[in-house]
Amino acid sequence: MSHVKLINLTKRFDKVEVLKNINLDIKEGEIVSLLGPSGCGKSTTLKIIAGILEPDGGNILFDEKSVNSIPTGKRDASIVFQEYLLFPHMNVFENIEFGLKMKKVNKKDRKIKVEELIDLVKLSGFENKYPSELSGGQQQRVAIARTLAINPKVLLLDEPFSNLDINLRNEMREFVLNLQKKLKITTILVTHDKEEALMMSDKIAVMLNGEIKQFDTPKNLYEKPKTKCVANIFGERNYIRGKIRDNKFISDFIDLDLSYCELLIEGMNNVELMIPQESIKLHSIETEEGTKGKIIKRKYAGEKTYYHVDINELELKSSVANSNFTEGEIVRVEIQTDKVIPFKLND
């Protein structure tokens, strides 16, 4: 277990500034995700923590001690990559044993440790199998066991689930989460999957263009993003331009009573009101609630259906469970305002 701190980390590749002053404070035993689009600098940050890459500036602290000059092998931070990188000519037992051999642990202790890990990652009976004889999920569990063999203080996971099919991915997420809680090992997960980050993390660092835009709990990030760019990482939302007066949002299309909006700032002249898709409720035309609207697009997605609805020439996106409205149908649109967020323009 370790408390990890990144202070003013910077990194350039050629002349491109890939990390710009990264600061992060990860408490002992926490699981934190680095979430952001491709190329924003997530893997580079992880590799710098692991010691695979050197930063151009800044400090990496484990338990308040700088590890900048400690080489990868001695840093107590182990990384699991997307491609697992198992040794193909070694069986499961030998793959997991490898790091212990490098550390010159004696044969008897190696056997005890490897058996313990095989049990932990639920691979009993697979000791003599080679990587080519294992499924993706099994290979990944070997990679995790091999990483844990050397008792790292910090576990670094670089998109570990992205090569797995959806069922296996859910199973492995659950598995890693349970393991992490059991071992209480400080874990940093790199992902570009918002749902994965929301489900797995104590906190998420949202990265864009080499910067951390917000570091917060999943709930705060989803419900109270500080900027539009952070909000957009967590899915498509609706935005309407207007102004706020006397607890009311006033726009060319629609006026809304914002008495229940927690994040209201009075007297904002030039705002974009963010409305989550799930706050746009659709009702049949017979009900009296809400404004009249017309369904202009419908996308069925199993648990939810996504609609585009036109009210007063304003196109709003709505996601609704258990509904069966059709394109062209006239409906009632209710906009719930408890989760809307006004952003000052230029945000």
Ligand SMILES: Nc1ncnc2c1ncn2[C@@H]1O[C@H](COP(=O)(O)OP(=O)(O)OP(=O)(O)O)[C@@H](O)[C@H]1O
């Ligand atoms: N060894 C390298 N040499 C030159 N440029 C690099 C190197 N490694 C990464 N980069 C560049 O640095 C930027 C950040 O890369 P990084 O791998 O950290 O992004 P990422 O957020 O992890 O992306 P992805 O989700 O696609 O893996 C990218 O523009 C990438 O092309």
